[in-house]
Amino acid sequence: MANPSLLILAGDGIGPEVMAEVKKIVAWMGDRRGIVFDVSEDLVGGAAYDAHGTPLTDATMARAQAADAVLLGAVGGPKYDRLDFSVKPERGLLRLRKEMDLFANLRPAQCFDALADFSSLKEEVVAGLDIMIVRELTSGVYFGEPRGIFKEGNERVGINTQRYTESEIARVARAAFDLARKRSNKVCSMEKANVMESGILWRDVVQEVHDRDYPDVELSHMYADAGAMQLVRWPKQFDVIVTDNLFGDLLSDAAAMLTGSLGMLPSASLGAPMANGRPKAMYEPVHGSAPDIAGQGKANPIACILSFAMALRYSFDMGEEATRIESAIEKVLADGLRTADLLGPEGGAPVGTAAMGDAIVAALDASL
Numbered sequence: 001m002a003n004p005s006l007l008i009l010a011g012d013g014i015g016p017e018v019m020a021e022v023k024k025i026v027a028w029m030g031d032r033r034g035i036v037f038d039v040s041e042d043l044v045g046g047a048a049y050d051a052h053g054t055p056l057t058d059a060t061m062a063r064a065q066a067a068d069a070v071l072l073g074a075v076g077g078p079k080y081d082r083l084d085f086s087v088k089p090e091r092g093l094l095r096l097r098k099e100m101d102l103f104a105n106l107r108p109a110q111c112f113d114a115l116a117d118f119s120s121l122k123e124e125v126v127a128g129l130d131i132m133i134v135r136e137l138t139s140g141v142y143f144g145e146p147r148g149i150f151k152e153g154n155e156r157v158g159i160n161t162q163r164y165t166e167s168e169i170a171r172v173a174r175a176a177f178d179l180a181r182k183r184s185n186k187v188c189s190m191e192k193a194n195v196m197e198s199g200i201l202w203r204d205v206v207q208e209v210h211d212r213d214y215p216d217v218e219l220s221h222m223y224a225d226a227g228a229m230q231l232v233r234w235p236k237q238f239d240v241i242v243t244d245n246l247f248g249d250l251l252s253d254a255a256a257m258l259t260g261s262l263g264m265l266p267s268a269s270l271g272a273p274m275a276n277g278r279p280k281a282m283y284e285p286v287h288g289s290a291p292d293i294a295g296q297g298k299a300n301p302i303a304c305i306l307s308f309a310m311a312l313r314y315s316f317d318m319g320e321e322a323t324r325i326e327s328a329i330e331k332v333l334a335d336g337l338r339t340a341d342l343l344g345p346e347g348g349a350p351v352g353t354a355a356m357g358d359a360i361v362a363a364l365d366a367s368l
């Protein structure tokens with residue numbers, strides 16, 4: 001059988017720096033575990049604009065569609081701020097998500113023991129936390145029509161439309177239930193059924209999908225505003241949270257901060273299964289291109305490495321290897337290694353990007 005394929009789009013700013021460390025882990029998997037990927041690389045974002053005058057060429061788009069998984073670093077930077085909206089670096093990312101139809105965005109909020117005191121919440125609230133937010137990514141109020149700023153009488157009115165079809169709700173609900181079965185088998189669905197018709201439909205459809213196909217999974221419903229409160233009050237009550245595009249945008253950012261630094265947060269965006277059974281998939285750290293530290297070898301590569309671990313788990317069914325990487329990271333952090341973003345007010349001596357990657361590879365070696 002052919003090796004699984006990975007398309008690496010490192011992008012801009014710290015993207016290529018953190019991706020260099022991911023490549024060390026990919027190479028390690030081949031050398032030490034016999035798990036060999038066909039890796040190819042291409043340009044996205046500002047880097048693609050500089051080379052081709054567009055943030056994503058058609059050829060790169062076609063390679064992404066054909067790959068078993070795409071790993072993306074980050075895009076953007078002040079150099080591109082004045083570009084026309086249509087060729088801004090972020091448009092490359094949006095095109096990938098749209099044309100691959102990546103409708104389920106998975107954002108884990110996992111607290112590594114060694115960093116439990118780093119959260120802005122009390123240690124006992126976050127220690128051992130491991131939750132997953134599944135956000136619908138391709139519909140809802142960010143895409144609904146009509147939208148725009150219109151003239152109404154003698155003033156302007158801004159309009160966006162929250163719109164969900166049953167099938168859009170059902171497919172993201174299924175993604176959440178499938179995920180829950182691989183975790184603690186619990187899903188909490190969040191909407192505003194008390195004030196929004198789209199929320200009533202959301203609640204109905206999630207319940208129908210559950211009753212028909214996933215009766216073994218524990219399902220609860222919560223209004224999204226109450227959910228936000230519960231997330232900061234006692235986040236460990238949740239396992240998988242499924243919610244729409246807008247609420248998911250807010251709730252996943254809030255949940256992310258439960259665990260500390262942006263430099264620790266991975267994500268996955270999944271679409272429908274391809275002919276080989278694997279989902280269309282793109283994996284990327286939550287952070288951006290961090291122009292303030294780019295080129296200084298300071299960036300934390302862990303979010304990007306954890307994104308590769310998610311690829312192993314969700315695209316290649318290699319959960320054990322994903323856990324091996326997560327354990328190696330836990331070990332390195334427990335040994336006290338910290339990139340600058342993980343140092344508290346008391347300070348300490350930070351390690352650089354490459355040293356953090358090397359330490360994780362050494363911990364992987366030690367795991368064999």
Ligand code: NAD
Nearest residue numbers: 074075076077262263287288289290291292293299300341
């Ligand atoms: P950012 O995530 O790039 O940076 C926010 C802060 O977090 C900065 O101080 C940065 O130094 C720090 N940081 C981020 N990642 C880090 C890491 N791995 N290690 C250590 N510190 C890290 O967000 P921003 O500054 O708002 O945006 C910068 C650029 O990135 C903009 O052009 C923005 O449009 C773009 N952006 C891209 C993505 C993406 O590619 N998915 C996401 C967000 C922002």
